[in-house]
Amino acid sequence: xxxxxxxxxxxxxxxxxxxxxxxxxxxxxxxxxxxxxxxxxxxxxxxxxxxxxxxxxxxxxxxxxxxxxxxxxxxxxxxxxxxxxxxxxxxxxxxxxxxxxxxxxxxxxxxxxxxxxxxxxxxxxxxxxxxxxxxxxxxxxxxxxxxxxxxxxxxxxxxxxxxxxxxxxxxxxxxxxxxxxxxxxxxxxxxxxxxxxxxxxxxxxxxxxxxxxxxxxxxxxxxxxxxxxxxxxxxxxxxxxxxxxxxxxxxxxxxxxxxxxxxxxxxxxxxxxxxxxxxxxxxxxxxxxxxxxxxxxxxxxxxxxxxxxxxxxxxxxxxxxxxxxxxxxxxxxxxx
Numbered sequence: 455x456x457x458x459x460x461x462x463x464x465x466x467x468x469x470x471x472x473x474x475x476x477x478x479x480x481x482x483x484x485x486x487x488x489x490x491x492x493x494x495x496x497x498x499x500x501x502x503x504x505x506x507x508x509x510x511x512x513x514x515x516x517x518x519x520x521x522x523x524x525x526x527x528x529x530x531x532x533x534x535x536x537x538x539x540x541x542x543x544x545x546x547x548x549x550x551x552x553x554x555x556x557x558x559x560x561x562x563x564x565x566x567x568x569x570x571x572x573x574x575x576x577x578x579x580x581x582x583x584x585x586x587x588x589x590x591x592x593x594x595x596x597x598x599x600x601x602x603x604x605x606x607x608x609x610x611x612x613x614x615x616x617x618x619x620x621x622x623x624x625x626x627x628x629x630x631x632x633x634x635x636x637x638x639x640x641x642x643x644x645x646x647x648x649x650x651x652x653x654x655x656x657x658x659x660x661x662x663x664x665x666x667x668x669x670x671x672x673x674x675x676x677x678x679x680x681x682x683x684x685x686x687x688x689x690x691x692x693x694x695x696x697x698x699x700x701x702x703x704x705x706x707x708x709x710x711x712x713x714x715x716x717x718x719x720x721x722x723x724x725x726x727x728x729x730x731x732x733x734x735x736x737x738x739x740x741x742x743x744x745x746x747x748x749x750x751x752x753x754x755x756x757x758x759x760x761x762x763x764x765x766x767x768x769x770x771x772x773x774x775x776x777x778x779x780x781x782x783x784x785x786x787x788x789x790x
Contacts, residue, residue: 455502456517456530457493467512468493478505483679485531490514494530496680521715523672525679526686531717537657537685539614539633542577544657544687545719548790550748551780552616552721553773554580556763558600566755568607570770574777578634579604579613580750584620585762586640601631608633616659616750622647629654639664639691639726642674652681659687659750661723664694668708672716688712688720689750692727701729701766704737709744719747725766731757734768735776739783751776 459468468484468491475482480497495502507516519529536546544550553576558564568579583600596603604615614633619625620641628635634657641647642663651658658678662671675686690709692702704727712720724737738749754760754767768776784790 455495455499456519456524457495457507458514458517459491459493460512460514461489463491463512467510471507471510471513474505480505481680483525483530485684487531487533492530494519494525496524521672522669523676523716525684526672526675526716526718528715528717533717535684535686535717535719537687537719539578539657542614545747548747549742549780549784550578550721551576551777552578552580552748552750553753553768554616555582555754555760556725556752556767557582557585557761558596558603559761561603561606563755564603564607565610567753568611568613570755570773571753572611572613574770574774575781576613576777578616579607579611580616580636580752581607582762583617583628583631584624586618586620586638598627601628605631619647619651622650625650625654629656632656634659634687636689637661637674642666642671645677648674648677649681652678652683654683655685657685657687658683659689659721661689661691662693662705662708664692664702666693668711668715672712675716675718686718687747688716688718689723690720690727690746691723700727700733702727704728706737706740706744709741709746713745720745721748721750722746723750725750725752725763725768729763729766731766731768731772734766735772735779738776738780742780742783742787742789749780 472482483494507513537544553571558581585595608615616634617632618636619628636659639661692704695703722741724734752767753773757764757767
């Protein structure tokens with residue numbers, strides 16, 4: 455249920471409703487918009503219905519939410535969420551590109567990658583310090599040393615850093631170095647970690663699970679939102695289907711669908727969706743045309759030498775060419 459407060463409701467009137475909810479054993483999540491404040495109510499539905507909210511003059515109306523996800527829904531917050539990462543805006547009409555190598559391999563490689571990304575127009579830098587690999591014998595990342603190298607790249611270029619958290623025990627460590635904490639597809643339903651990330655004050659980029667429905671994806675976001683962290687970025691990265699021509703199947707339809715269901719920004723990762731370098735640029739353009747708020751792509755100075763996912767990593771020239779195409783289409787569509 456969502457309680458919509460009247461325009462001009464005072465802080466005291468808002469707090470009165472919040473206190474009432476707490477007295478009834480219900481949770482209250484306050485969202486303040488430009489003109490109105492709404493309060494999301496979470497708890498026993500029968501108990502919620504017994505509270506006479508509209509007896510309060512400060513309450514304009516009460517809206518039931520039928521979807522299982524509450525805080526992520528458009529009913530709770532009609533305006534799109536806009537997230538600031540340093541000086542970078544995510545959501546709200548802009549199209550943001552995150553770029554960088556699959557994994558951090560050396561200081562030279564990561565700093566060079568960050569410089570290329572920045573010069574071509576990327577606004578955030580990605581790189582894996584902890585790598586979840588299908589095979590336990592594959593390169594697993596440099597760990598804490600990789601995080602330090604990502605911080606070095608940020609110092610060199612000014613680009614905020616996005617990197618993955620693999621384990622709830624690593625949240626504090628990754629928090630110290632990263633600007634955006636990424637949850638990979640394999641961890642989308644790691645509920646203990648989602649709760650812990652919900653207690654942090656940094657943005658969380660939540661990738662869709664390989665076999666997850668849109669509703670399951672939004673329910674995972676709800677775990678983070680429920681703990682108090684409203685800075686959630688959704689990322690479609692392809693799902694498992696019967697198709698074998700690509701690594702996964704990029705669900706382009708999920709972009710407008712989720713934008714209709716939720717106020718959260720939606721990104722696309724075409725690199726992991728396809729596993730094929732040549733398919734990344736056209737799918738970035740498709741994501742932009744479908745209404746995505748941004749893309750996250752893999753780019754490596756020397757893909758043939760990459761320790762993982764070199765076949766899906768754009769070359770520097772390929773990345774620059776893609777950014778030129780994205781810029782032209784964004785201008786045509788009136789996107790920032």
